[in-house]
Amino acid sequence: MSLAPVSCIDPTPAGPCLDDARPPAARRGEFDLDLALRHAGRRRLRLRYEDVGDVRAPAVLVAGGISAHRHLAAHAADAAPGWWDAQVGAGRVLDPARWRLLSIDWLGADGSLDAPIDPADQAAAIAALLDHLGVGVLHGFVGSSYGAMVGLQFAANFPARLDRLVAISGTHRAHPYASAWRALQRRAVALGALQCDDVDGLVLARQLALLSYRTPEEFGERFGPARVVEGRVRVAAEDYLDHCGNAYAQRTPPVAFLRLSESIDLQDVDPARIAIPVTLVAVEQDRLVPLAEVYALAQHLRGETRLRVLRSRYGHDAFLKEPGAIAAVLAEALDAGVPA
């Protein structure tokens, strides 16, 4: 996640058109907004976004988990990989030659907002982004995990500004078991903070989170038995967990983790308030979002609802690790009502 204030880096400032041979425009920007946070009063906040593709193309907001950010994929203005290169880019289902792709850094992601953040606050920030960019209506909102929760909030609170939602592995409420799991991750950070060691606590928190994102099926295939090393038992997954935890802690302010983790647990939207078309994607092996929760959501949505249930040994992380299945769902959901 880039935190440097790069206000507008457009390689094709004259505005490209869809059949232009040049790469699609990629704008990165930020602006300040006043937002009445649901649990923390009115605040002046900075919103950072990317806006990739022709401004005349149908706009699609793309959002991922709490550790995702505005840089979806490599593009002309920033060749660094994004968090969803598998779906975003030339020839992919979210091709900026076809769609105008909008994305944000989550409110709180830079660690400067140490207050409870409701998913509805993120949806309000996205509405402010649309105002800022002059986008009246989104053709679609594609949200995965926390992004799906925010998408449901957006669909409920700004129905006139969204034609269709794709909500992958995220629902209208946090499940109490998943919330407990996250609360213990936050306690790991707190335990580290007691000794002025934010990093070790955050590493452990991320490792715990990672277990909730993956599945026994995957670990059973990847990892072997434990060994005794210097008088201690070391299990086979520890090298992997160390790598992941350390990489995350290096790029994430502890406050950002704490407040965005909390934000998931604040999710609470009445499905009966959502009347636009919604495609729900559930993963049978997801250990954070039980299938029964997605069924409950599907039953109470008021608009046209499609439910796609995937099987994946990657569980909650299927949106990152099952590119083929996710692309098929996105193609079906986004193409509806759009001339090819």
Added chain:
Amino acid sequence: MSLAPVSCIDPTPAGPCLDDARPPAARRGEFDLDLALRHAGRRRLRLRYEDVGDVRAPAVLVAGGISAHRHLAAHAADAAPGWWDAQVGAGRVLDPARWRLLSIDWLGADGSLDAPIDPADQAAAIAALLDHLGVGVLHGFVGSSYGAMVGLQFAANFPARLDRLVAISGTHRAHPYASAWRALQRRAVALGALQCDDVDGLVLARQLALLSYRTPEEFGERFGPARVVEGRVRVAAEDYLDHCGNAYAQRTPPVAFLRLSESIDLQDVDPARIAIPVTLVAVEQDRLVPLAEVYALAQHLRGETRLRVLRSRYGHDAFLKEPGAIAAVLAEALDAGVPA
């Protein structure tokens, strides 16, 4: 768990008989043994046990999870509740009027053994107990969770001393995902220890373990949504987790937790070495012991094998929380070959 060295407290020292109206004898004892630990060399260790019921009755060794101990149930010599009063006692399936019930405090449970402890070491200690008590052959070994792992080791290493094994929610090997989960619990203890605060780390470790013992189904029924309390999100299960974690940390030395948690991850016994009759009990919702692992075990045992699959919203803790279903399995498994 009582750690006081009470060597023999038998209310009926003359030796009761099965049709005696007096309560069954209850002996609590301890003795020292030399044991060649698999990963830590030869050690002199103290083994603490209880021995309840007529010495002429068929003997059954009963063992539970790593936090279980020798006091299975209230008896004439100690009216304090045990960890398995649901199954053990007058009129229950493990009635000391019918069986001689043996049980131990796990090696390492008092925190004095700071070395890797293999489940096979526990099985060897149990064999030493049989020698000490003059018991040639156990009618049965009923093990749950870690106790099931130790039972499988006993069946493989001392087949002439055991007629039948009931292994509930424990298998021949630790699953890599469950091992990863436990490794992170041990890291929580290590994180606390960095600041000389063993208790907070152990509390968090226990809370994390508890999530692995239970299920989303149960939490979904028990707990409601999160709340914002003094600027922080507090999830509904936190009061419960606090209660459980604090109670556990008060009664458990951190070294005992660490070494017994490790011990689970060292489990490794070849099912093909087990040729005695085995009843396996699996719980479909168990998040620590995947059903597929129990199937794999059942397929490779060489003796008569029965498999009972339970459904329970209590997951891994079904052996504690589903007394009716467990009692039915025990009755069927233990009565085989015994005149009523």
